Structures are given as structure tokens and as C-alpha cells.
Amino acid sequence: QKEVEQDPGPLSVPEGAIVSLNCTYSNSAFQYFMWYRQYSRKGPELLMYTYSSGNKEDGRFTAQVDKSSKYISLFIRDSQPSDSATYLCAMIKAAGNKLTFGGGTRVLVKP
């Protein structure tokens, strides 16, 4: 079993819809949780990161962490075609340690 599970999609939504992405993980030692966005033929880029449980909002993006359920989510409001990309969750057990990635979810926002 992988340490971090993520539905590969693709997830297709109409423009303006809310995109809901999630990851589950098995190791309760993870403390820092990140979301990366990867456009086709590009490297991943960090969108957001959160520490421990709770919510964090940045513009149209909201990240949620529920450590009791070992479940993290990313919501994209008012989705745009430019949000079409693969979204990867990643997590770390402690600052300075290595990232563990989920497999990524491909998102397609249709105009």
C-alpha cells in the first residue's frame, strides 16, 4: 500500500465550478501538507502548504487537513480553463525531511 493515495482522475468540470481534490495517507507522522500544480511538460510548482490540521485559504484555493482521518483536500473556486493541470499532494514528517508525493490528479476545466 502506498503511503499517500490520490485518485488519478481525470476530473472534468465546467468553467466556474468548484474543483474538489483529495488525498489520503497512512502514516500519522506526516505533519506538513502541500499541494503542487503541474502543467503539461512542466515541473511541479508549489501552490500551498499547511501545517497540522485546519484550513488555509489563498485566493480561489482552499486547503484542508484532517489529521484524525488522515485526509487532505484542495478546493478551487470559480475554476478557470487555466486551472487545467495535474495536482499533486505531498507531505513531510518534519521540517527538512523528504517529500512523499501522491500520484497526482489530472483536472480539466472546460470553457
Added chain:
Amino acid sequence: DADVTQTPRNRITKTGKRIMLECSQTKGHDRMYWYRQDPGLGLRLIYYSFDVKDINKGEISDGYSVSRQAQAKFSLSLESAIPNQTALYFCATSVSSGRVDEQFFGPGTRLTVL
């Protein structure tokens, strides 16, 4: 100009050949990483280096080696390429801090081993 560059961007090689992928960065970061990405498996860490004299194995280092020639350069070698090393390879950099490092990724090298 890109902060993290990788060469070549695409490479096709044959089984048994030795090849090198190169990574350079102008961000002044001390930490560098090599990952491979396969469909559905996300990114998996091959090797990482926290400074010029520091080299560490990641989760899938077998069949690979690295060299940190300078703070700005980190190369990945496949000693004898095999078809299941066909993948997308990414170099990343970060700077050590008291918080979580943000890793900055290069554009990737698509490697095909026939």
C-alpha cells in the same frame, strides 16, 4: 532565464548505455534533488544533496548515481540503462530554513530506454 535548467530535455537511448542527465540552478540554493515521475506513481526521490559534500540515497537509488560538481550543478547518471528506467526525470532545489523547504523544479527530462 529559467532558475533551474535540465539538459537534455528529451533523450532516447538503448539498453545498456550509460547516460547522464544534468541540472543547473541559478537560485543559489544549497539543496538539490533528483526525482523520477511515472504515470500514477507521482514523484519518487532518487538522490538528494544538502550541500556539495553531501550525497544521500532516496527511495529508488538502485541503478542510478549522482555527482554534485558544484553548489549549482547536480548530475544524475544511469550506469547501464534498462527499459524500466523510461520515465520523466526532474531536478529540484530548495534552501535550508527552519520551516518547510519549498522545492523548485526544473522542466524535466523525458528519457526513453529502448
